[in-house]
Amino acid sequence: MKILVKSGRVVDPKNAIDEKLDVLIVDGKIAEVASNIDAGDAEIINAAGLLVTPGLIDMHVHLRDPGLEYKEDIITGTKAAAAGGVTSVACMPNTKPVIDNLAVVRYVIAKAREQGSANVFPIASVTQGMKGDLLSEMGELKEGGCVGFSDDGLPVKDGEMMRRALEYANTFDAPIFSHAEDLSLVAGGAMNEGPVSTELGLKGIPWVAEDAATARDIMLAEFTAARLHVCHVSTRGSVELVRQAKARGVRVTCEATPHHFTLTDEAVRGYDTNAKMNPPLRSQQDVDAVREGLKDGTIDAIATDHAPHHHDEKNVEFAIALNGIIGLETLLPLTLKLVGEKVLTLSQAVALMTCNPAAILGIDRGSLAVGCVADMTLINPNREWTVEASELQSKSKNSPWIGTTMKGCAVRTLLAGKTVFERS
Amino acid sequence: MSFNPKHVLGIKELSQEEITFILDTAGSFKEINTRDIKKVPTLRGKTIVNLFFEASTRTRTSFEIAGKRLSADTVNISASSSSVVKGETLEDTAQNIEAMHPDIIVMRHSASGACHYLAERLRCSVVNAGDGTHEHPSQALLDAFTIRQHKGEINGLTVAIIGDITHSRVVRSNIYCLSKLGANVRVAGPGTMLPPGLEKMGCTIFKNIEDAISGADCVMMLRIQRERQGASLIPSVREYARFFGLNEQKLKLAKEDAIVMHPGPINRGVELASAVADGAQNVILDQVENGVAVRMALLYLVAGGDKLQQN
Numbered sequence: 129m130k131i132l133v134k135s136g137r138v139v140d141p142k143n144a145i146d147e148k149l150d151v152l153i154v155d156g157k158i159a160e161v162a163s164n165i166d167a168g169d170a171e172i173i174n175a176a177g178l179l180v181t182p183g184l185i186d187m188h189v190h191l192r193d194p195g196l197e198y199k200e201d202i203i204t205g206t207k208a209a210a211a212g213g214v215t216s217v218a219c220m221p222n223t224k225p226v227i228d229n230l231a232v233v234r235y236v237i238a239k240a241r242e243q244g245s246a247n248v249f250p251i252a253s254v255t256q257g258m259k260g261d262l263l264s265e266m267g268e269l270k271e272g273g274c275v276g277f278s279d280d281g282l283p284v285k286d287g288e289m290m291r292r293a294l295e296y297a298n299t300f301d302a303p304i305f306s307h308a309e310d311l312s313l314v315a316g317g318a319m320n321e322g323p324v325s326t327e328l329g330l331k332g333i334p335w336v337a338e339d340a341a342t343a344r345d346i347m348l349a350e351f352t353a354a355r356l357h358v359c360h361v362s363t364r365g366s367v368e369l370v371r372q373a374k375a376r377g378v379r380v381t382c383e384a385t386p387h388h389f390t391l392t393d394e395a396v397r398g399y400d401t402n403a404k405m406n407p408p409l410r411s412q413q414d415v416d417a418v419r420e421g422l423k424d425g426t427i428d429a430i431a432t433d434h435a436p437h438h439h440d441e442k443n444v445e446f447a448i449a450l451n452g453i454i455g456l457e458t459l460l461p462l463t464l465k466l467v468g469e470k471v472l473t474l475s476q477a478v479a480l481m482t483c484n485p486a487a488i489l490g491i492d493r494g495s496l497a498v499g500c501v502a503d504m505t506l507i508n509p510n511r512e513w514t515v516e517a518s519e520l521q522s523k524s525k526n527s528p529w530i531g532t533t534m535k536g537c538a539v540r541t542l543l544a545g546k547t548v549f550e551r552s
Numbered sequence: 553m554s555f556n557p558k559h560v561l562g563i564k565e566l567s568q569e570e571i572t573f574i575l576d577t578a579g580s581f582k583e584i585n586t587r588d589i590k591k592v593p594t595l596r597g598k599t600i601v602n603l604f605f606e607a608s609t610r611t612r613t614s615f616e617i618a619g620k621r622l623s624a625d626t627v628n629i630s631a632s633s634s635s636v637v638k639g640e641t642l643e644d645t646a647q648n649i650e651a652m653h654p655d656i657i658v659m660r661h662s663a664s665g666a667c668h669y670l671a672e673r674l675r676c677s678v679v680n681a682g683d684g685t686h687e688h689p690s691q692a693l694l695d696a697f698t699i700r701q702h703k704g705e706i707n708g709l710t711v712a713i714i715g716d717i718t719h720s721r722v723v724r725s726n727i728y729c730l731s732k733l734g735a736n737v738r739v740a741g742p743g744t745m746l747p748p749g750l751e752k753m754g755c756t757i758f759k760n761i762e763d764a765i766s767g768a769d770c771v772m773m774l775r776i777q778r779e780r781q782g783a784s785l786i787p788s789v790r791e792y793a794r795f796f797g798l799n800e801q802k803l804k805l806a807k808e809d810a811i812v813m814h815p816g817p818i819n820r821g822v823e824l825a826s827a828v829a830d831g832a833q834n835v836i837l838d839q840v841e842n843g844v845a846v847r848m849a850l851l852y853l854v855a856g857g858d859k860l861q862q863n
């Protein structure tokens with residue numbers, strides 16, 4: 129089975145490629161990347177005018193399966209991924225039951241393989257049941273295919289537990305993904321603390337809740353010499369803490385979400401529950417700092433924190449609405465917008481969604497080198513489209529961008545050479 | 553001018569002219585409340601539902617009397633204990649009430665934004681009777697009405713508001729209302745009760761009550777919620793009273809003819825020393841009286857004002 133992707137602009141930061149080339153796929157793997165490859169008997173995909181990148185990787189996704197399938201499941205979640213140009217997702221363990229044992233890991237991997245439209249790499253919980261008191265069986269979970277450990281949403285409160293988790297995970301060279309937030313400082317807040325929360329009369333979440341927890345986790349990583357990945361950094365302070373830690377040689381990486389580099393807490397005005405997430409949308413100063421962190425390489429990856437919720441869970445008073453928004457299908461245009469605004473080069477933007485997260489997750493993706501699995505995204509960077517709830521593949525529609533016109537989208541997504549999504 | 557808003561959700565959205573128009577309209581209703589027969593047929597045939605998710609005898613009674621004096625049919629629903637407990641959402645409750653075709657829903661709710669939520673989803677008018685720690689527009693309007701009654705004009709006055717600013721919807725509405733009418737608004741309270749960015753709403757922040765009330769024309773004391781003691785916002789009610797309560801001595805710092813206000817119900821000996829609560833400068837009962845006239849004006853204007861058929 130041969131496929132020739134012809135005349136696209138190949139952007140493959142891992143291999144320092146950014147030029148108009150043909151890519152030949154044979155039996156689901158990259159066979160050749162060169163100009164004017166002879167088609168022979170290959171099926172031809174005309175990529176003229178399109179960007180050809182390694183399949184995008186979203187390292188922070190809530191697939192809600194098993195147990196919360198009314199929000200999303202592995203089938204719809206990976207369809208949303210494919211539609212967004214994403215071929216690999218790392219899924220968070222806050223399912224029912226929690227991903228903290230091999231049976232659940234095997235279920236997720238098998239369902240994704242048999243019925244999914246993207247690769248799914250499970251992240252298991254740091255502690256059993258995410259309860260914060262007993263470590264998960266990390267060795268076996270890693271062996272079973274888990275790429276890291278996280279108690280996302282229920283951050284490990286106890287300092288000693290976090291220390292031991294880092295040390296133990298390091299035994300198996302697995303990173304700890306930290307949702308760094310001091311819950312005692314969050315104290316039931318519903319949005320970023322600042323002038324907007326004051327005006328709206330909503331309880332605020334101060335930036336220090338994130339900064340204090342980020343500082344602790346970085347220091348523990350430094351102390352244990354273990355690998356720490358800070359999820360969804362949203363404050364000026366946490367970006368700066370990661371920057372300084374990297375300069376000291378701490379083994380720390382971090383990610384930022386499109387909503388945290390695009391929107392401020394002004395979006396909460398009108399009590400729009402699709403502007404409610406955790407960490408919350410912050411101030412303009414924080415947004416600027418996150419953009420700066422992306423630009424100077426402090427932030428390693430762009431991840432969506434895709435968090436589907438049912439309409440009934442969002443169609444309530446702001447204070448009791450659940451946190452989170454979907455993000456897989458808007459990742460690409462919001463990231464390309466940073467290229468348009470000259471915050472990132474195209475190559476940087478692609479790296480943040482491909483080889484960088486691949487390196488953190490330790491997966492053999494995010495590259496178009498000969499011999500690699502042919503996960504590939506064909507992107508029309510100029511095509512304008514409007515986000516319509518009815519067109520979204522995700523089971524949930526909790527996006528603040530419904531009705532917004534975006535520029536740029538995946539027009540074809542290939543998973544090991546097989547087309548899993550095509551936009552006409 | 554004529555002004556017939558569909559909803560009254562907050563003071564923020566109102567212009568100075570609109571606020572003045574509401575106060576003037578309230579002035580013309582005030583006289584009705586002193587007649588022998590305190591009733592006009594203005595809202596005959598209209599149905600007003602007082603939907604209260606939080607207990608508030610004062611505000612609910614005031615709205616109820618206002619509606620009745622305008623001849624509307626008023627119905628009170630206390631939703632706090634009944635439907636919410638059964639798992640009914642705010643939208644379900646609202647739809648059930650709307651199915652009975654009310655003209656106006658007057659709503660009090662513990663969640664900020666709850667009235668906006670309702671207004672976006674219902675066909676009838678919504679009047680905010682207090683949403684969470686966001687706004688309490690009728691209170692601010694009756695406060696402005698009372699200040700105007702005693703001081704003639706609000707423009708140029710200095711008004712000091714003292715207490716738990718963070719958790720007060722009365723403060724937010726009052727800052728908007730008084731600053732739009734030209735007053736200098738000062739606020740003071742313990743550091744744990746001063747939210748960030750408040751000055752952007754149009755006021756000056758003071759750390760102590762003495763500085764805030766010095767030379768003020770009007771001192772507005774807020775009710776302190778005793779449960780804040782447990783939330784580590786104040787060490788004790790006793791200490792709060794000592795540093796942020798108003799006694800006769802501190803009141804001397806204000807102008808000689810300063811008035812003392814309170815949205816009620818007061819905590820005697822806490823935010824107000826008894827001597828001040830019983831003193832000649834307090835106008836708390838005027839506030840209560842004016843509340844009815846102001847709420848009559850709001851209901852009248854929301855129902856259509858001049859456009860109502862005179863019958």
Ligand SMILES: [Zn+2]
Binds near residue numbers: 280359360406407
């Ligand atoms: Zn998280």
